[in-house]
Amino acid sequence: MQIKTKKYQLDAKTYTPIAFSNVLKAWWWVWLIPAGLLLLFGVAAAIWSMAWLWWGIGVTVVLVGLYILFWYLQVVAITQHEKTKTLFEKYNYIITSKEILVMIDEQRGSPIAWDKIIKIAKNKEAYVLFLSKVEFFYLPFRIFGGDNQLKMFETILKRKGFNDIKTIETYAKKA
Incomplete structure (x- = not known):
C-alpha cells in the first residue's frame, strides 16, 4: 500500500500559527508562574496594601506579554533562518x-x-x-x-x- x-x-503563513500554538501548548506549565505571582501579590495586598495588587497585575501582564513575544519571535525566526529553509x-x-x-x-x-x-x-x-x-x-x-x-x-x-x-x-x- x-x-x-x-x-x-x-509557507510561513501556515507554519507560524501551527508552530506557535504547539509551543505554547507544550510549555503549558509556564502559565502557572504568572498565576503564582499574581497570587503572591494578592496575598501581599491582603496583608499590607492594595498597591501590591496593582503591582502584581502589572508584573504579570508584562511577563505574559514578554513570554508570548519571545516565542512568537522564535517561531518567526525559524521561517527566516538559512538552516531551516x-x-x-x-x-x-x-x-x-x-x-x-x-x-x-x-x-x-x-x-x-x-x-x-x-x-x-x-x-x-x-x-x-x-x-x-x-x-x-x-x-x-x-x-x-x-x-x-x-x-x-x-x-x-x-x-x-x-x-x-x-x-x-x-x-x-x-x-
Missing part, C-alpha cells in the same frame, strides 16, 4: 506503512520512520504530523489523489497506533 502525493510547499521547500510525499519518503524530485528524497512522529493533528484542511514542537509535515487534503488515498492514509495512521488524532484550529491567513 503506497500513497504518492502531489508536490506541496509549506529546507522546511519550506517544495516536496511530494510517498507514504507507506514502513516510512514516509520526503521527495525533492524523482531520484532524491529522505525517509522518515513512523517512530519519529510524536503526534498527529488534523484541521479542516490538512493533517499535521509533528516531529518536534516546531518541526512538522503539513499535508493538505488536496495533495492526495482523492478520497481513496485519504482513507488509505487514515488506515495507515490507525495501524501505526495514531488512533487519537487531535482536531486543531489554525489561524493561517489566506493569501
